[in-house]
Amino acid sequence: MERKPVDRRRQVIEAAARSFQTFGYKATTMDQIAKLAGVGKGTIYTFFTNKEELFEEIMSGLIAELKEMADKTLRPELPFTDKLMEVLHRLYDYREKHALAVKLAQEVRDIGTPMAREGLDKLELAVVGYIARHVKEAADKGEIKRCDPELTAYVMLKTYLALTAESHHLHKPLNQEEVQAYFRTYWMEGLASR
Amino acid sequence: MERKPVDRRRQVIEAAARSFQTFGYKATTMDQIAKLAGVGKGTIYTFFTNKEELFEEIMSGLIAELKEMADKTLRPELPFTDKLMEVLHRLYDYREKHALAVKLAQEVRDIGTPMAREGLDKLELAVVGYIARHVKEAADKGEIKRCDPELTAYVMLKTYLALTAESHHLHKPLNQEEVQAYFRTYWMEGLASR
Amino acid sequence: MERKPVDRRRQVIEAAARSFQTFGYKATTMDQIAKLAGVGKGTIYTFFTNKEELFEEIMSGLIAELKEMADKTLRPELPFTDKLMEVLHRLYDYREKHALAVKLAQEVRDIGTPMAREGLDKLELAVVGYIARHVKEAADKGEIKRCDPELTAYVMLKTYLALTAESHHLHKPLNQEEVQAYFRTYWMEGLASR
Amino acid sequence: MERKPVDRRRQVIEAAARSFQTFGYKATTMDQIAKLAGVGKGTIYTFFTNKEELFEEIMSGLIAELKEMADKTLRPELPFTDKLMEVLHRLYDYREKHALAVKLAQEVRDIGTPMAREGLDKLELAVVGYIARHVKEAADKGEIKRCDPELTAYVMLKTYLALTAESHHLHKPLNQEEVQAYFRTYWMEGLASR
DNA sequence: TATGAATGAGTTTTCATTCAT
DNA sequence: GATGAATGAAAACTCATTCAT
Known part of the structure; x- marks a missing residue:
């Protein structure tokens, strides 16, 4: 053995x-x-070969995992709100890894490892694209307002990250339900009191 | 002379x-x-004294400038939406500096210069507090839904940064009017088609 | 099998x-x-056991081969010029190996592997001794001027290597006949025009 | 002060x-x-910038010094033998430096630092060229036999080095007079007893 | 006061050698 | 025996900081 x-x-x-x-x-x-x-x-x-290559390996791994997640299709029959929740639910599980990716991306972008930037951008594109696809579908079905899917998806992602991974020193960590509740309030209903 | x-x-x-x-x-x-x-x-x-102190000096400068901005009170008679726009308008002028602050904050947080974190956090608190104050006022006046002012302000800021300073490689740069239009759509009205 | x-x-x-x-x-x-x-x-x-031992093995092999060559006696009845030519002819076949030996010797001497120096010196002594023996004989017979056989042999060897193995970037490679012709000119006749 | x-x-x-x-x-x-x-x-x-550059600096220095020496013209009225002696006399003063150059050249050639090879080759060319010029002149004046000046100069240099700088373990160090005496015997008169 | 040459602790990287399989 | 993955001592190189001028 x-x-x-x-x-x-x-x-x-x-x-x-x-x-x-x-x-x-x-x-x-x-x-x-x-x-x-x-x-x-x-x-x-x-x-x-060197430190940079090790770093890139890690980035690639993250990208691959996130891509894989992004490639799982969602049940098409669900309404957008539910689908968005499911997307977020999935993202939630990856938020730590994603946080790592974003964090490292940030630093290495500063440092100027140009090879790493591509991977990084691919990663963001994968996730943003993933959300954007569903935003577009929902807009097409009239479930949500017509809007730039990419930009909307990008801002959604940032909102999501603001609610989960980042800056826990500014607000207490939220659990999955809270994150989703806030997300729904902010994004679907708007803050306008009426 | x-x-x-x-x-x-x-x-x-x-x-x-x-x-x-x-x-x-x-x-x-x-x-x-x-x-x-x-x-x-x-x-x-x-x-x-050293590199870190120089860094902190720069952070302090940014914080001071942003604080100064935050301390100018807004005309209290304005409705929240207009006030928010004015806040954003002011922030817009500082977005570059703020972008620097955030970027450096991120890196230095990674690197683990603990002294710098304080400054950083103070900076974010200043800006978030600035917005939060107005969010709270608006909620008190019933102009917007009741919500956690700090958290909402924080997520708002992130949205704002997503629309302005960051990641111009994922979407074309937006001018002030576009930023405000998107912001209003996302935040005040919500995406729900009805 | x-x-x-x-x-x-x-x-x-x-x-x-x-x-x-x-x-x-x-x-x-x-x-x-x-x-x-x-x-x-x-x-x-x-x-x-280690890299050095491997290196020494190779040096020993070269030395053995060259010694073997050196031990074959030449036909004693030949005049010195012919004998020298025969010596050179034999050396010619070993020039590559000898070049290797000299090259490595040089480097390892620099590096200061003292154990290797012995082998090296033995090698050079073997070849130089081989030539020296014939120089001495020739001088004894009055075929050539009386001279220090070792030193003369050593300089002869260097001349020979200069004409064959080394520095082909400074002159075109010479074939065996050319080498011998030059050698004879330089060594037997001298450059003096008369 | x-x-x-x-x-x-x-x-x-x-x-x-x-x-x-x-x-x-x-x-x-x-x-x-x-x-x-x-x-x-x-x-x-x-x-x-790095070790290699330091090495090259040293090589350049040697080359420059030797070039300088090579550029001093000799009294043209002298007969070749005397001129050759003067050349050798000058070389003698540089033999140590030259030995260093040759030694390092050898090693670095092995190691394959291609940038250094150039310098090296330039060095050898400078010295060989220096001698070759005088060989050619002498041949033109009929002072010595007609011969390939470059090749002859190259072999002369090797002879010279064999007599001076290298391999003192194979023969006792020779002083300047001895070196010149041997050189004259070997090169001008030839070994032929008559 | 302003300077930048000098420094060395702290990094990344190489490669002969070992040893479990 | 044969192997090559694993090792770490030793080497090259970086850069914040000091200090003589």
Whole structure:
């Protein structure tokens, strides 16, 4: 019977993801990753040419996961509000990963790793596109007002992220139901008192 | 009379702000700032103890400017929608500076410079508080639905930033009127077709 | 009967020799040798304790071959000029190997692997001694001027290498006849026009 | 009065040259150079982008010095033998530096730093060209036999180096007079006893 | 006061060698 | 035996900070 051959590649990726998320790209040292992963520093270099490539691997992984989520079609018979809720429900499960992606994206964009930007943009496009598709459908069916689907989807995503992953220091963390309730209020009904 | 004694402090701050905005905190070197500012590297250290202090100075400046804006009271007789527009109008003039603040905040948060977080949070609190105050007033007057003013203000801000400063690669830049139109649609009326 | 048990030791030695010659000692990695030899990296270590030992093995091989050549006595009845030509003729066949030896010797001397120096020196001594013996004989017989046989042999060897193995970027490669012709001109007759 | 401002650049270059000469390119570490030069490691990088550039600087210096020597014209009225002696006399003063150049050249050629090869080749060309010019003149004047000046010069140089700088482990060091005596014997008169 | 050359701690990266399979 | 994944010591290089001028 196998002696659980410890997947070092996975260990490295997970340690790196954790460290990147916690400390950011620049502040994460290869030593740190190695130690966290419980492997030798050299081991990392057997899998990845350099720090940047390791970073890109992580980004790709995130993108792939999010893409996969985005590709699952929703039950078409549902009304938009419900579909949006389902989309959000799905997004909720990914909000941490997405938060990581966005966070790293931000930093690496600053640092100017141009290769990483593409991946990043692809990621945002995947998620925004995912929402946009459903926004468009709903608009086509007259369920919601006609609007620029991409822009609307983008702003929706930002709203969503504002309610979930980010800045918990400015408001207490909300659970799924609360997030959805706020979202519905803000987006479907509007704040106008009438 | 002095031969225009070039305000070196100002030059340093401006160069630093520009460089931080363009390249981020970590990727901005003191050499770069000095060169951009047209002063010797050592000069920077006559004004600021270290890179972090320089960074904080810039953050403080932003906060002060934004606070100042926030402190100008609005004409109280206006209806909420108009007041919100005026708030947004004012914010619009600061969007670039605010974008810098947010960007740097993000990076420095990642990097884990804990001292900087305070400033950051103060900044966000100032702006969010500014909006929240008006949200609360409007809710009190029954102009809008009752809601958590802080949270609503926070999400509003994010919406606003999504429409203006950020991610111009995902949608074309919008002018002030477009931003306000979208904002009104999303926030006041809601997307529900009825 | 064995399925041609591929002589891994030989393969390693040949790959190493080729790589050492092409890239030098330091720039040759064990990975490279293993790949070139078509064996696993670990295999090399079943034959040789470390890189240096592998290097020494190659040097020894060269020395042995050259010694063997040096030990074949020449027909004593020949005049010195002819004998010298025969010596050169033999050397010509070894010039590539000798070039390798000299090249590696040079580098490893720099690097300061003292153990390798001995081998090196033995090699040069073998070849120089080979020539020197014949120089001495010729001088004894009055065929050539009396001279320090070792030094003369050494300079002869250098001349020979200059004409053959080295620096083909400074002059076009010469074939065996040309080499011998030049050699004779330079060494036997002198440049003096009379 | 100046406090002897210690020319660090020179110190670095000298330490590097010494270390490169003693240990070779690969085996010389930047730490070593720094320590030898009595400066901080970073200081080296204020003068040279990287190790290779430092190496090239040293090579350039050697080339320049040798070029300068080569450019001094000789008294044209002298007979070739005397001129050759003068050339050799001059070379003798540079033999150490030249030895360094050749040694490093050898190693770096192995290592395959293509940029350095050029410099190297230029160096050899400078010196060979210098000798070749005088060989050609002498041949034109009928002082020596007609011969390929470049090739002859090249072989002469090798002979010279064999007599001076290299391989003192194979023969005792020769002083200037001895070198010239041998050189004359070998090159002008030939070994032929008559 | 202003400067920038000098510094070295802290990073990333390489590669000979080991050892479990 | 043969293997190559794993290792870490050692090397190159970066950059915030200092300090003599």
